[in-house]
Amino acid sequence: MKRIGPGLLAIVLLTVPLWVGNPYYVHVLIMAGIFAILALSLNLLLGYTGLLSLGHTAFFGIGAYTSALLALRLDWPPWVGFLAAVLVAGLAGYGIGKVSLRLRGAYFVLVTISFAGVIYLVSVNWMELTNGPLGLPDVPPFSLGLPGLFELSIRTKPAAYYLVLAVAGAAYFLCHRLVRSRIGRGFIALRENEALAESVGINGTRYLVLAAVVSAAMAGAAGSLYAHYTRFVSPEVFLFTYTVTMVIMVVAGGKGTLVGPVLGAFLFTALPEALRAVTSWQWQMLLYGVFLILTVFFLPKGVIPTIETWLRERRASP
Amino acid sequence: METFLQHVVNGLILGGTYALLGIGLTLIFGIMNVVNFAHGEFYTLGAYGAFLFLSLLDTNFFVALLGAIALGILLGGACERLLLRPLLGESIETTMLVMIAVWIAMQNAELLAWGGVAQSIDHPFPQAPLILGPISVAPLRLFVFGTAVLLILGAHLLIHRTRLGKAMRATFQDRETAALMGVDIHGIHTLTFAFGSGLAAAAGTLLGPIFVVYPSMGDLAALKAFSVVILGGLGNFAGATLGGLLLGIAEELGAGYVSSGYRDAVGFAIIILVLLLRPSGLFARAERVG
Numbered sequence: 001m002k003r004i005g006p007g008l009l010a011i012v013l014l015t016v017p018l019w020v021g022n023p024y025y026v027h028v029l030i031m032a033g034i035f036a037i038l039a040l041s042l043n044l045l046l047g048y049t050g051l052l053s054l055g056h057t058a059f060f061g062i063g064a065y066t067s068a069l070l071a072l073r074l075d076w077p078p079w080v081g082f083l084a085a086v087l088v089a090g091l092a093g094y095g096i097g098k099v100s101l102r103l104r105g106a107y108f109v110l111v112t113i114s115f116a117g118v119i120y121l122v123s124v125n126w127m128e129l130t131n132g133p134l135g136l137p138d139v140p141p142f143s144l145g146l147p148g149l150f151e152l153s154i155r156t157k158p159a160a161y162y163l164v165l166a167v168a169g170a171a172y173f174l175c176h177r178l179v180r181s182r183i184g185r186g187f188i189a190l191r192e193n194e195a196l197a198e199s200v201g202i203n204g205t206r207y208l209v210l211a212a213v214v215s216a217a218m219a220g221a222a223g224s225l226y227a228h229y230t231r232f233v234s235p236e237v238f239l240f241t242y243t244v245t246m247v248i249m250v251v252a253g254g255k256g257t258l259v260g261p262v263l264g265a266f267l268f269t270a271l272p273e274a275l276r277a278v279t280s281w282q283w284q285m286l287l288y289g290v291f292l293i294l295t296v297f298f299l300p301k302g303v304i305p306t307i308e309t310w311l312r313e314r315r316a317s318p
Numbered sequence: 319m320e321t322f323l324q325h326v327v328n329g330l331i332l333g334g335t336y337a338l339l340g341i342g343l344t345l346i347f348g349i350m351n352v353v354n355f356a357h358g359e360f361y362t363l364g365a366y367g368a369f370l371f372l373s374l375l376d377t378n379f380f381v382a383l384l385g386a387i388a389l390g391i392l393l394g395g396a397c398e399r400l401l402l403r404p405l406l407g408e409s410i411e412t413t414m415l416v417m418i419a420v421w422i423a424m425q426n427a428e429l430l431a432w433g434g435v436a437q438s439i440d441h442p443f444p445q446a447p448l449i450l451g452p453i454s455v456a457p458l459r460l461f462v463f464g465t466a467v468l469l470i471l472g473a474h475l476l477i478h479r480t481r482l483g484k485a486m487r488a489t490f491q492d493r494e495t496a497a498l499m500g501v502d503i504h505g506i507h508t509l510t511f512a513f514g515s516g517l518a519a520a521a522g523t524l525l526g527p528i529f530v531v532y533p534s535m536g537d538l539a540a541l542k543a544f545s546v547v548i549l550g551g552l553g554n555f556a557g558a559t560l561g562g563l564l565l566g567i568a569e570e571l572g573a574g575y576v577s578s579g580y581r582d583a584v585g586f587a588i589i590i591l592v593l594l595l596r597p598s599g600l601f602a603r604a605e606r607v608g
Contacts, residue, residue: 052411099594105410106353106552107593110544114589117541121586125579240537244418251415282426289423293401296416 013165017158026157030229032269033164034222037171038242039249039261041218046247047255048179049211050191051101054243055112058096058119059089059216061237063223065123065130068139068233078142082224089220090213097212101205113240120238135234142228160229167225168262171218175258178214187211188256241285248288252295254302263303320452325570331459333566334466338521339539340546340558341473342514348553349490349510351410352402355417358540359424360390360515364522365531366432369439379442383523390519391512398511403504421540428533436530462524469520470559473513477555486510490553518543538582545585548592 020026038060045051063085070081100111123130130136142154142163154163178184186207189197198204227233245268253264275284299306339361346354367386371377377385397420405413443461447454477483488496489506497503521539529535546565550557565588573581 052414103593103597106347106414107597109353109414110548110589111593114586117586118583118590121580121583125577244422247415247418280430282429285426286423286430289419289421289426292419292422293416296412296419297404300412 017161023157026161028270028273030157030161030164032266033161033168034226034229035245035249035269036168036262036265037164037222037225038219038246039253039265040168040171040175040258041215041222042246043250043255043258043261044175044178044187044211044215044218046250047257047261048184048187048191049208051104051208051211052109052247053112053212053215054109054240054247055096055114055116056215056219056246057238057240057242058112058116059093059219060223060226060242061119061123061235062092063089063220064227064233064237065136065223066220067224068136068227069129071140071228072136072138078140078224078228079144081228082142082221085220085224085227086217087220089223090217092220093213093216094209097209097216101208101212116238116240116243120235123235123238130235133235135232135236137232139227139231139233141231142225154228164225164229167221171221172258172262174214174218179258183207183210244288248292248295250302251292252299252302254304254306257302257304257308260302260304321574322571324453325574326567327453327455328459329567329570330563331455331463331566332525332570333563334463334470335521335525335562336542336546336565337559337562338466338469338517338524339543340550340562341470341555342517342521343543344547344550344553344555344558345486345510346514347547349486350398350402350507352413352511353410353417354511354514355414355540356397356420356424357514357518357543358536358538359421359428360394360518360536361522361525361539361543362425362428362531362533362536363393364390364519365439365526365535366428366522367519368523368526369437369531372439373437379440383520386523387516387520390522391516394515394519395508395512397515398508402511403507406504406507421536425533425536432533434533436532438530439527441527458527462528465524466521469517473517474555476513482509541582541585545588548589551598 016029017026020029038056041059042053042056045053066088067078067081067085070076070084071078076084096112096115100108100115103111124133126132142160144152144154154160179187186197186202189200189202190204190207194204223237226237249264249268250261251264252267253262254260272284272288275287279287295302301309339357342360343354343357346352346357364386367389368382371382371385372379375382401416401420402413405416441458443456443458445456447456448460475483477486485496485501485506486509488499488501489503489510493503496506518539522535542565546558546561549561549564550559565585568588569581569584572584
């Protein structure tokens with residue numbers, strides 16, 4: 001089972017566009033993939049270092065704007081814009097991380113919210129650069145290739161699906177390698193007991209800043225994918241709703257696991273879409289709130305860790 | 319110079335209600351160790367409460383204000399009793415998540431109940447401003463400021479001059495010891511949350527008639543409450559009062575002389591700068607209630 005499971009899942013994921021005919025379902029899966037990258041990136045902080053950042057949309061938005069602006073204003077190919085988005089978001093993560101990681105608990109949370117708030121206000125007010133609240137329309141679709149040699153434009157939904165799947169897979173792999181490395185064990189040690197971790201030689205600030213940079217860069221990548229897929233970027237990418245969605249995905253799926261946030265991303269992208277047919281946006285958000293409360297009360301560890309504990313107990317007492 | 323004075327006066331009047339918001343939030347944080355993200359929603363509740371009493375039940379303006387505050391107190395108490403008491407002893411992140419959930423749920427419930435259209439609250443005060451030397455003030459704003467000052471004084475007396483206030487201060491200093499001395503911790507928590515929510519609702523009913531009332535108005539109010547609390551130091555009553563007045567003036571000056579688009583950035587900037595440079599607040603000697 002342990003061998004077959006992942007292989008089967010890979011086959012299913014790789015063949016989705018072949019047997020899912022409805023482009024709307026493919027669209028939902030693409031959005032789920034983008035959110036899976038975001039949830040994985042937030043989980044790196046919240047799940048492994050134990051820091052609750054509520055400013056994560058800042059990096060998502062910075063990535064989206066960087067990629068869109070480079071494509072629109074300077075005509076850069078989108079894949080270069082993608083790399084630039086990763087780089088700029090990572091740099092922002094370094095800067096913001098460096099100053100805010102001196103704080104802990106409520107103070108850290110409030111500073112991260114404030115940074116996201118300031119960047120949102122800049123995106124609304126700096127008309128010359130961002131076109132303000134009107135946003136940037138006509139962002140070109142993603143394309144791979146070298147000028148003059150070959151060009152592979154990703155316009156169709158199945159192509160976008162494979163692109164997002166590839167990036168999400170890479171993000172998952174990166175997180176997997178990172179948290180199982182010496183550095184990842186350092187993150188967990190800091191989460192469990194910071195003073196003790198530092199006493200055995202783990203440089204807290206350096207590890208946490210590293211986590212912030214990787215996390216921000218991943219969110220930037222998701223932002224770039226989002227910009228070229230939806231082909232429109234506006235200050236709405238900084239909305240606090242996105243941050244809350246990411247937090248719910250990580251917490252409900254299971255923070256501190258790798259499968260949890262991905263599962264959470266799929267559940268909480270599919271659920272609102274399913275609800276959309278029967279209810280209004282306000283009801284959906286109201287239910288989101290209720291669901292978050294229920295999760296904290298009844299599934300405080302999230303879905304995946306609860307299932308794991310249950311399986312372990314069953315195996316221990318046959 | 320005249321415009322400067324006018325800005326300062328306008329800022330002070332706004333600042334009085336910011337102080338009310340901040341005091342509620344800082345008490346809840348100090349005594350319960352809960353970061354109340356739903357604080358802005360109690361502010362919205364206050365404004366809509368006043369609107370409800372006035373337009374649907376057709377009550378007197380002042381009765382409507384009192385009714386709205388009572389609504390905030392009741393709902394705040396219920397919120398603590400149902401959602402926060404079972405989580406006593408959980409980490410601060412856990413209660414924070416629950417309060418974020420309450421915030422989202424309340425805001426969207428308000429959207430469902432009232433629709434997205436902004437409403438205005440009628441008030442009995444004359445429109446013509448009072449001219450006091452170089453400055454002019456609308457009578458309504460004067461009433462708002464006066465009420466805010468009275469409420470702040472009342473809260474101060476409650477905390478420093480009553481047995482209940484003593485129990486609150488004891489809980490703030492050391493929850494376990496206070497419990498050992500016979501303080502009913504659960505009761506204090508419920509009262510603190512109800513009281514803080516009541517103050518937020520009061521700020522909402524006071525500012526509601528000055529501005530318009532709309533479901534997402536609480537978001538900005540929450541931002542302001544957080545900047546006030548951080549300015550004054552988390553859990554610091556006097557700090558929150560001074561912080562509120564300072565924020566009001568800083569915003570008015572910022573909007574008047576820099577750019578009104580960045581008016582709300584003042585709050586964020588205060589949070590970032592104060593937390594990075596002086597994390598215990600501008601007026602902190604030691605963190606304490608009072």
